[in-house]
Amino acid sequence: MKISRPITHLFLGVALLLGLILFREFGSKRAVKKTAPSGAPPVAVSKSTGNDPFAPEQLVSVGERVIFGGHAPKFEPNQDLPVGRGQCPACHVILEGQRPTRFPKLIGVLSRAGERIQEERYKKTAQKYAETGEPKTGIRPHARTAGEYLIESIYCPSCYVVEGFGLPETEDAVSMMPVIDRPEVGLSDYEMVAIIAYVQAAEAQGDLSKVTARQDWENYFGKKLTAGDAIETKAPSAPAMPDFSKVGLAQETPEEIIEKMACFACHTIPTVPIAQVGKIGPVLTLKTTAAKRIASPEYQRALKEGKVRATTPKQYVVESIVNPDGFIVPGFDNAMPKHFKERLTFAALDRLADFLLTLDEEAMKNQFQSSPADTGGVSKTRD
Ligand code: HEC
């Protein structure tokens, strides 16, 4: 039996959802900002980089590819940017003119970084994790320069959490940002350095003398990056950005639907990086729970009363989404939005349900497990 969820969860989630929607509405109202550049980012990437993988131009170019999935991403003013394997533009505004996202802007982050590490908050966290390291990554916060702070931000998001962007009920101790070099995203150290090189070059308007990412990495981890580390991984690219105006179309992946419909605001969904914080609804592990729900006395009662009709797990999942009033999972509030029936096409709903039915506790446990490296260094075990 589930214990009753505190009402604060509900408020948090509804606030998050509302904030998200308002933010987007507000964002699109400002679409008229006429000088917003579209197309090329403020970084000139030279193609002739010789064969030094650590030459600044080369790093910036790789970083650009990892962040956006390609060179000189094209975008209309106030539109989303293409999202590469690094996933950064899915959550952050990286280029002027990009549609606002729900998380902190990265524009100007380098100058903020220097201030962050001077803050009392940073020092407190550093002290707290001085012995054990930050729980998820084993890293001890110890950035001394703005560049090192950027490195630390992507290897250990919870080493400093921007106020208001921690997971609910952690008092901003645990970041909502995924650990970028771990399974969720899975980049190599080389790509991690390249990403920061790109961020530095973008902030310096393309001045490559400001690209210190490799040095920052080496200072931060206290070891050298060698030519042998210059590995680019080949994970599939991340799903495209949500667009609330186009929903439930035939081609979307389940992950995209989850993002567009903001299911993640309320549900934790195993294997979906964006959906690791929701707490208002149950963790969606329907591979095991759907059948149990149907068999439960509460569901059977609703069935007798004619409120619900599912007899198979698939029917249960579809029904939960299109007729959420029919049966309320015990221990939860009746907070699931009622409009999904209108917003999802049949095909999209079908794919979403099939996907949700592949997820169980096991997926939850395995997917994001990371072995803390208590050396403060970086785990090299990737395939
Ligand atoms: C799923 C969403 C998500 C993704 C993907 C993501 N971030 Fe973040 N990021 C956040 C959130 C939320 C914060 C604020 C909390 C924190 O400080 O950790 C943040 C904070 C940061 C900060 C610190 C900002 C500051 O003002 O101090 C940096 C730097 C950063 N992210 C860089 C990146 C880069 C580079 C990428 C791509 C490799 C990336 N992030 C991908 C969500 C994300």
Ligand code: HEC
């Ligand atoms: C505003 C919060 C909220 C949003 C957004 C939301 N849900 Fe829910 N969802 C809930 C709550 C609360 C419950 C439990 C109460 C109930 O059964 O209605 C629930 C229940 C469910 C269930 C039944 C789970 C179980 O274990 O039996 C499924 C399936 C589900 N939601 C899927 C989704 C999907 C898919 C989306 C996005 C398309 C979504 N939800 C969006 C709050 C939300």
